[in-house]
Amino acid sequence: MEGYFFSIDKNSAIINLINDTGEKHDWQDRNKWSDYPILHRLLNFMSTRGFQIGRDPEYQRRYKSLNKDHWYGRKGTLEFKAERYPRGFRLEFFQNINYENKYGGYYDFDKFEKMPYMIKLMFINEANKIAEFLKALGITENTRIEYKLSKDKIKQHYVESCHYPQKNMDFNLSDLDGTTCEYSYNNTDRDGKTIYNGQIKYFRNWKGRLMRGRVYRNLNNMWWVILNDTEYTNIADFQLFDANEEDFKVRRLVKDRKPKEYIDRIEKINQTSTKELINELKRRGIKVAV
Structure with missing residues (x-):
């Protein structure tokens, strides 16, 4: 069956849209895919609901050639990243209050599970509003069966x-x-x-x-x-x-427990005078502006 289909994976906090219309373009015509305007309309809709949306800073800084295909947005403590590609797009929601990965909540597994209660409710509400918006555009929901066990x-x-x-x-x-x-x-x-x-x-x-x-x-x-x-x-x-x-x-480890050698080294540095630190840097061939 051809058409547009979207699905919501609440466990991963991801919304996917797939373009199964069968349309074909050459690579140089990639901006002509019909699902791209759908994403832009969706982002505009999310803006009316209070999301602040712009280009993804990571792609602006590190992957400039892919910058136009990536967005970042947030509404309070609920954040998301959006990515478009020739056969569809995806929105991935996350938060940065409870997270495990040192680089932030976007890189965690079990994003929904780690969300604090109020952020979970916000995500569920926004996901439902997005589903209503996409359905109003004539897009079919294809969310997979949610098993209990x-x-x-x-x-x-x-x-x-x-x-x-x-x-x-x-x-x-x-x-x-x-x-x-x-x-x-x-x-x-x-x-x-x-x-x-x-x-x-x-x-x-x-x-x-x-x-x-x-x-x-x-x-x-x-x-x-x-x-x-x-x-x-x-x-x-x-x-x-x-x-x-x-x-x-030890039933619970202290988060970010630092090795004793590291703590001792930091303490030794703190006890060292500024002059001694400058001399040590100069000895290593590092230029220091005094």
Whole structure:
């Protein structure tokens, strides 16, 4: 079926639009794709709802040739990035209050899960308004089925991925138990042990709390972890481990705990006079403006 289709993935806080009209253009005519005006109308609509929108600063600074295809916007503490391409566009929402990645919330997995309660409500409301706007333009919603059980959610990922043979939901995750991937750099835990589907593994969440769950392979070095009947997460292989006595002694790690050597070095620098620091820099051949 040809046409425009959009979907909303609330777990990833992503809105996608796909152009399946069958239109074709040469690369030099890429700005003529019919989905581009739809994105511009959507961004204008979001502006009327209070979003401040402009070009993505990262692309303005580092990837100027791609600048015209990327946007950044925010409404209070809810932020988003938009990207267009010949066959559609996507909006990815995030926040920078609770985040794990040192570069900010945009680079985190589980973006919706990490949102504080009020930001979650804001995202849900804005996503619903965007859906209404796109439907009013005659665009068909194609949001995938939202399964309740975590094992079904992971099965859905397998079915939708071109990297796995499963084509429908008619299989059990337990059928994969005991298997792993062929590359050791994608299936080795914190302590160098091989990870197998169906194993119980421990990890620390973004707050430093000790967690555990049953693991199943995702892509590259990432593994799905079933936490309970309805919750799951995505964890890198080197973050997984079999808990030992020391792990149980410390149930929560202090976030951003710095090594003792680093703390001692900073303290030593703080005790050093400015003159001594300048002399040391000069000794290393670094010019210092005094």
